[in-house]
Amino acid sequence: MEIVKTKENSSLTFALEGRLDTMTAPQLEAEVNNSLEGVTDLAFDFAKLVYVSSAGLRVLLAAQKKMNKQGKMEVRNVCPEIKEVLDVTGFSDILTIV
Amino acid sequence: MQNLSFSVRRFFSLLLSASASIVVWLVTIFEDTLVSSHLLGETALAAYTHIVPIYSFMLFIGTAIAVGSSVCYTYEIGKLNKERAHEFFGQAVILAIIAGCILLGVNTIGSSLVLGIMNPTADLAPYINQFMKWFPWVSLLIPLSCVLMNMVQADGDTRIVNFHNGILIIGNFLLSWILGGKYGMEGIVLGTFISSLVGLIILSLHFFQKQNSLRFKFHLNFKDVLVAFRFSAVEACEYLYLALLTFLLSQFVTRYFDENTLTTLSVMFEGLEMTVIFGGIWQAAEPLINIYRAEENAVGIRRLMHYVNGTAFFEGLFVTIGTFVCAPLLVLLFHIQTPELQNSTAAAIRIASLGLLALAFVNLYNNYYLHEHPWFAMFISAMRNLAVPVAVITLMGIQFGKTGLWIGCALAPIFTLGLCALIFILKFGRTEFPLFLNEFDQNCYYQFDYPMTPAAIVSLRDQVAKSLTIEGVSPNIRMKAMLLIEEMNMAFIEKNKGKMHYGECSLLAKEDSVSLILKNSGKLLDMTNLEMSVSNLRAYMVTSLMVYQEKRAYVLTTSYNRHVFEFPKA
Numbered sequence: 001m002e003i004v005k006t007k008e009n010s011s012l013t014f015a016l017e018g019r020l021d022t023m024t025a026p027q028l029e030a031e032v033n034n035s036l037e038g039v040t041d042l043a044f045d046f047a048k049l050v051y052v053s054s055a056g057l058r059v060l061l062a063a064q065k066k067m068n069k070q071g072k073m074e075v076r077n078v079c080p081e082i083k084e085v086l087d088v089t090g091f092s093d094i095l096t097i098v
Numbered sequence: 099m100q101n102l103s104f105s106v107r108r109f110f111s112l113l114l115s116a117s118a119s120i121v122v123w124l125v126t127i128f129e130d131t132l133v134s135s136h137l138l139g140e141t142a143l144a145a146y147t148h149i150v151p152i153y154s155f156m157l158f159i160g161t162a163i164a165v166g167s168s169v170c171y172t173y174e175i176g177k178l179n180k181e182r183a184h185e186f187f188g189q190a191v192i193l194a195i196i197a198g199c200i201l202l203g204v205n206t207i208g209s210s211l212v213l214g215i216m217n218p219t220a221d222l223a224p225y226i227n228q229f230m231k232w233f234p235w236v237s238l239l240i241p242l243s244c245v246l247m248n249m250v251q252a253d254g255d256t257r258i259v260n261f262h263n264g265i266l267i268i269g270n271f272l273l274s275w276i277l278g279g280k281y282g283m284e285g286i287v288l289g290t291f292i293s294s295l296v297g298l299i300i301l302s303l304h305f306f307q308k309q310n311s312l313r314f315k316f317h318l319n320f321k322d323v324l325v326a327f328r329f330s331a332v333e334a335c336e337y338l339y340l341a342l343l344t345f346l347l348s349q350f351v352t353r354y355f356d357e358n359t360l361t362t363l364s365v366m367f368e369g370l371e372m373t374v375i376f377g378g379i380w381q382a383a384e385p386l387i388n389i390y391r392a393e394e395n396a397v398g399i400r401r402l403m404h405y406v407n408g409t410a411f412f413e414g415l416f417v418t419i420g421t422f423v424c425a426p427l428l429v430l431l432f433h434i435q436t437p438e439l440q441n442s443t444a445a446a447i448r449i450a451s452l453g454l455l456a457l458a459f460v461n462l463y464n465n466y467y468l469h470e471h472p473w474f475a476m477f478i479s480a481m482r483n484l485a486v487p488v489a490v491i492t493l494m495g496i497q498f499g500k501t502g503l504w505i506g507c508a509l510a511p512i513f514t515l516g517l518c519a520l521i522f523i524l525k526f527g528r529t530e531f532p533l534f535l536n537e538f539d540q541n542c543y544y545q546f547d548y549p550m551t552p553a554a555i556v557s558l559r560d561q562v563a564k565s566l567t568i569e570g571v572s573p574n575i576r577m578k579a580m581l582l583i584e585e586m587n588m589a590f591i592e593k594n595k596g597k598m599h600y601g602e603c604s605l606l607a608k609e610d611s612v613s614l615i616l617k618n619s620g621k622l623l624d625m626t627n628l629e630m631s632v633s634n635l636r637a638y639m640v641t642s643l644m645v646y647q648e649k650r651a652y653v654l655t656t657s658y659n660r661h662v663f664e665f666p667k668a
Contacts, residue, residue: 021559022552022588051577053584054639061635081577089642 001049003031010071011041017048020056029059036063040071047077057091064095074098103547104602104617105386105398106405108254108658112385113409115256117378118263119247123240124371126270126293127153130286133274138225138282145225145283148218149233154337156201156237160244162334163193166326168248169469172385175311176392178651178662185317186326187249192318194241201241205234228283232291239294246301252385253312254657255304262300269293308622311654332468332479339483346488350495351503358436359500362443365432366450366507375417376458379409380465385656391469393615395604396538397545403533406462414458421451442500450507457482457511460518463532470534474522482514542569544605549598550618555587558603562614569607572668578643579614579665585640586616586625586661592636594620607667614663622659624652 001018012035020028036042042063046052060075067073074096078086086092102110127150135143167190174183209230218226251259270293277285304310327334344367351360383406390398421428425447429440460482467475487510494506523531530536544565548554559580566576587601601618624630625640632638644650649664 021556021584023556051580053581054636055588057639058635081574084574085577085581088646089639 001027003028005031005035007035007039010039011043012036012039013043013045015045015048019051020049020059021051021053022055025053025055025059028056029062032059032063036066036070039067042067042071042073044073044075045077046075046079046082049082050079052082052085054089057086057089060091060095072096102405102600103401104600104619105390105402107600108386108619108656109382109402109405109409112251112254112256112382112656113378115259115263116251116381117375119251119259120378120381121372121375122247122263122266123153123157123244124374125267126290129267129271130274130290133271133278133286134225134283137275137278137286141221142225142283145218145222145229148222148226149229152233156240157244158334158337159197159201160194160241162327162330163190163197163241164244164248164330165333166329166331167193167245168252169329169384169388170322170326171249172252172388172656173392173469175653175655176389178392178653180311180313180653181315184313184315185319186322187312188315188317189319189322189326190245190249191242191314192316193323194245197241198238201237202234205230205237209234225283229287231284232287236287236291236294239291239298243294243298243301246298246304249312250301250304251381252656253304253310254385254655255307255309258301258304258307262297265300266293266297269296309654309657311657328472329468331472332464332475335476335479336483339480343484343487347491350492354495355500355503358439358442359503361434361439362446363503365429365434365443366446366504368432369421369428369447369450373417373454373457373461376410376413376461377465379406379413379458380462384465387466388469389655389660391538393604393606394538394541395543395545395606396533396535396541397543398602398604399533399535399538401545403466407459410458410462411455414455417458418451418454421454422448425451446500446504446507449501449504453508453511456515460511460515463518467534474525477521478514478518481518482511486510486514486517542607544607546603548601548603550587550591550594550601550620551598552588552591555584555591558587559583562603562605565605565607566612569612570667571612571665575612575665575667578647579612579663581639582614582643582647582663583616585636585643587618589625589636589640590618590620590623590659592634593623610667612665612667614665616661617655617658619658622654622657624654624659625661626650626652 001016001020001024004015006013006015014031018024044060064073076098078097083092083097086095086097131143131146134146167186170186171183174186213223213226247259247262270290273289273293274286277289279285281288305312347363348360351363383402386402387399390402425444426440428447429443434440434443460478464475464478464482467478490510490513491503491506494502494509498505519532526534546558546561548558562583563576563580566579583603590599597620599618599620601616604615606613626644628641628644630637630641632641647663651662653660653662
């Protein structure tokens with residue numbers, strides 16, 4: 001999975017490409033943990049993400065938990081297949097999907 | 099070993115206990131014969147010679163019920179028909195109990211009739227009378243013991259089966275020795291009774307194991323009895339063929355050769371009994387092959403049969419070399435005293451042993467065809483146990499004398515193998531040879547074997563995704579299948595920390611649907627169960643996926659996890 005990080009002032013965007021799964025989620029988790037200080041707007045761009053498993057959802061959930069305290073978080077450009085996964089698991093109610 | 103597939107590992111783990119199970123009762127009888135000859139002398143040994151056929155008959159009854167029932171059981175489990183499988187198990191237990199009670203009655207009330215049929219000499223009769231005191235109780239247990247041994251083996255509990263075999267072999271020897279020394283022949287049989295009763299209790303422990311999938315369901319139906327017996331018919335006929343073969347060859351040798359040749363032939367027949375060990379190869383492979391048959395999975399059958407053939411080859415070679423090298427010792431075991439006869443019998447055994455490798459294969463394929471083509475299996479059985487040996491051995495004997503007889507013994511299985519292969523090709527065609535897989539080859543099967551590691555699971559998920567794309571499965575269904583593979587397998591890894599396990603993933607693409615079958619060893623876990631405790635996000639994801647997955651099933655199969663899912667293609 002490729003992670004492209006874009007930071008503008010207090011806004012941070014992670015553009016993800018490929019598959020967010022058991023093997024790649026720790027990589028994203030480390031990136032997120034190291035980058036959230038001072039961030040008030042966090043966004044995940046899923047335009048090029050084709051798959052997400054529970055390992056990836058766990059990272060999103062942890063990030064959402066942190067951002068609830070220091071700002072807001074949204075998930076953008078979710079493909080219909082991933083949207084269905086988020087619906088099935090109830091994550092679409094927890095996350096802000098735009 | 100590292101590259102072995104899931105089912106091959108299962109096969110090898112079942113092989114030892116299956117081979118031991120198949121000879122356990124023969125060893126028990128052999129032990130009793132040995133103990134009686136050492137403790138009670140030659141007359142007792144001679145009395146035992148009269149008794150062995152009764153034992154064989156009891157084993158025949160037990161095997162006739164057990165073999166067919168376990169074939170039906172594993173096939174129905176493979177088809178996910180759990181209820182039907184339980185019916186076959188229940189029926190086998192009921193039949194075994196009925197048969198045991200009948201045998202108990204016949205051997206108790208009709209013991210004088212049995213003695214009359216045996217017509218022993220006056221010095222043998224007391225020993226046989228003593229034997230018949232406890233033997234009815236042994237005959238009560240034998241059918242149930244055969245059924246439970248086969249069923250527990252088919253259910254994959256090798257630990258219990260090995261324990262049972264060990265207790266039966268060691269326990270019987272010790273008890274027969276101790277009790278035989280105190281109570282004579284009566285004590286020897288009492289020893290067998292106690293050890294088989296303990297063995298039965300040990301087998302019953304399987305019902306308290308977590309991996310037990312055998313459930314007793316009261317069922318007795320004439321049609322189903324016939325269905326089960328259909329698979330036992332070949333084995334049943336083998337006894338008949340062997341009896342006829344013994345009779346015909348004994349008559350031939352008596353007529354054309356001397357008494358020493360007849361003795362050598364008798365030793366040869368005794369030795370032939372031990373080749374039943376080749377049956378262990380099939381007994382280990384059968385539950386796994388039956389599951390693949392029910393799944394219509396030609397890929398799985400071919401992969402497994404490759405290793406089964408290899409095992410038959412090495413076991414056949416090992417037995418051939420062992421028999422060749424140990425021939426003089428075998429002769430001594432049969433108390434042949436004359437040096438000249440010792441040498442000629444050892445030479446005869448060595449010559450005949452050269453056909454054992456072919457015999458291992460004939461035996462294997464005879465059993466393989468039993469399921470799909472019972473009549474062809476019956477034909478092979480008649481060829482290998484009667485027609486070919488009689489023809490080859492007598493012709494070689496007439497042509498080349500005594501040595502010709504033994505060369506005939508070696509050539510018979512080789513000719514049988516060649517002849518049956520030729521007839522197969524002529525009747526069913528080259529494309530069906532030798533596994534009858536044309537029908538299943540029409541199915542589009544993908545099969546993947548993997549170690550249960552995160553990297554291997556992710557790689558498996560991607561391979562399955564590729565296959566699903568090739569099969570034209572819609573992206574959202576593909577996503578679900580990928581998630582199921584990753585989440586379920588990772589959940590298994592979490593539950594089995596510290597130990598490496600292996601899995602198998604099969605994908606059957608039909609016209610408008612796809613079946614996904616996941617098998618793995620390790621802790622038993624039904625992930626289709628919506629009541630499963632949800633302790634982490636992964637477990638929550640699995641449960642969420644299951645809620646939306648209507649066609650799902652979990653079947654505990656020969657002690658491993660098997661999950662089956664069916665998706666529409668679009």
